[in-house]
Amino acid sequence: MANPKIAIIVSSTRPTRFADIPTAWIKAKAEARGDVDVEVVDLRDYVMPFFAEVASNAWAPTQDPTAVKWQKKIAEFDGYIFVLAEYNRSITGALKNALDQANVEWNKKPMGAVGYGSTGATNAIGHLQNIAVELQMVSVRNNVRIGGSDFFKVHPGFGGTGNLADIEAGIAPAAAGLLDDIVWWAKATKAARG
Numbered sequence: 001m002a003n004p005k006i007a008i009i010v011s012s013t014r015p016t017r018f019a020d021i022p023t024a025w026i027k028a029k030a031e032a033r034g035d036v037d038v039e040v041v042d043l044r045d046y047v048m049p050f051f052a053e054v055a056s057n058a059w060a061p062t063q064d065p066t067a068v069k070w071q072k073k074i075a076e077f078d079g080y081i082f083v084l085a086e087y088n089r090s091i092t093g094a095l096k097n098a099l100d101q102a103n104v105e106w107n108k109k110p111m112g113a114v115g116y117g118s119t120g121a122t123n124a125i126g127h128l129q130n131i132a133v134e135l136q137m138v139s140v141r142n143n144v145r146i147g148g149s150d151f152f153k154v155h156p157g158f159g160g161t162g163n164l165a166d167i168e169a170g171i172a173p174a175a176a177g178l179l180d181d182i183v184w185w186a187k188a189t190k191a192a193r194g
């Protein structure tokens with residue numbers, strides 16, 4: 001079977017985002033395995049209105065051209081890793097809107113997260129997993145949570161180094177678990193969809 005194709009979806013769009021650092025890190029981890037093909041999908045490249053369709057595309061064709069482009073991109077993948085900022089104890093507004101702007105493209109595929117924040121994005125990951133149930137995604141057990149003193153050690157906005165190698169020992173096992181889970185479920189669900 002060909003390698004599963006996994007999107008690494010960047011959920012923060014703000015100019016000074018931390019997101020690029022964990023995105024590059026998890027991309028490199030995935031590429032080092034050789035059993036998965038990954039592509040970064042950046043919400044900055046899909047500037048959509050707040051959801052204004054008559055219904056989700058499970059029930060009515062989408063009208064907004066950027067949302068259609070977004071759906072086509074999401075449809076290309078066998079699974080998703082969200083690089084997840086936590087805003088006010090949840091996911092970013094940009095990501096919630098982007099999740100709503102597709103439906104059938106997410107169905108019956110695995111998802112996981114590389115979350116970060118003072119509490120390791122625990123709340124954002126939980127909210128995302130709940131949304132994923134309705135979108136018929138498989139939520140994998142292992143997720144990366146960059147939190148506490150580790151988060152502040154590497155976050156340049158808080159005087160940190162900007163280098164996840166400095167906290168590698170704490171987060172590499174979770175990344176391996178996340179990628180193992182995503183690859184297993186991507187293969188299983190791809191075969192089942194086929």
Ligand SMILES: Cc1cc2nc3c(=O)[nH]c(=O)nc-3n(C[C@H](O)[C@H](O)[C@H](O)COP(=O)(O)O)c2cc1C
Nearest residue numbers: 012016017018019085086087088089116117118119
């Ligand atoms: C609007 C807003 C709300 C935030 N709320 C939380 C929060 O609830 N929990 C937390 O740990 N960090 C919170 N933070 C801090 C973020 O974890 C930190 O700014 C992080 O860098 C955001 O990701 P980004 O830089 O990729 O956008 C918040 C930041 C912003 C801008």
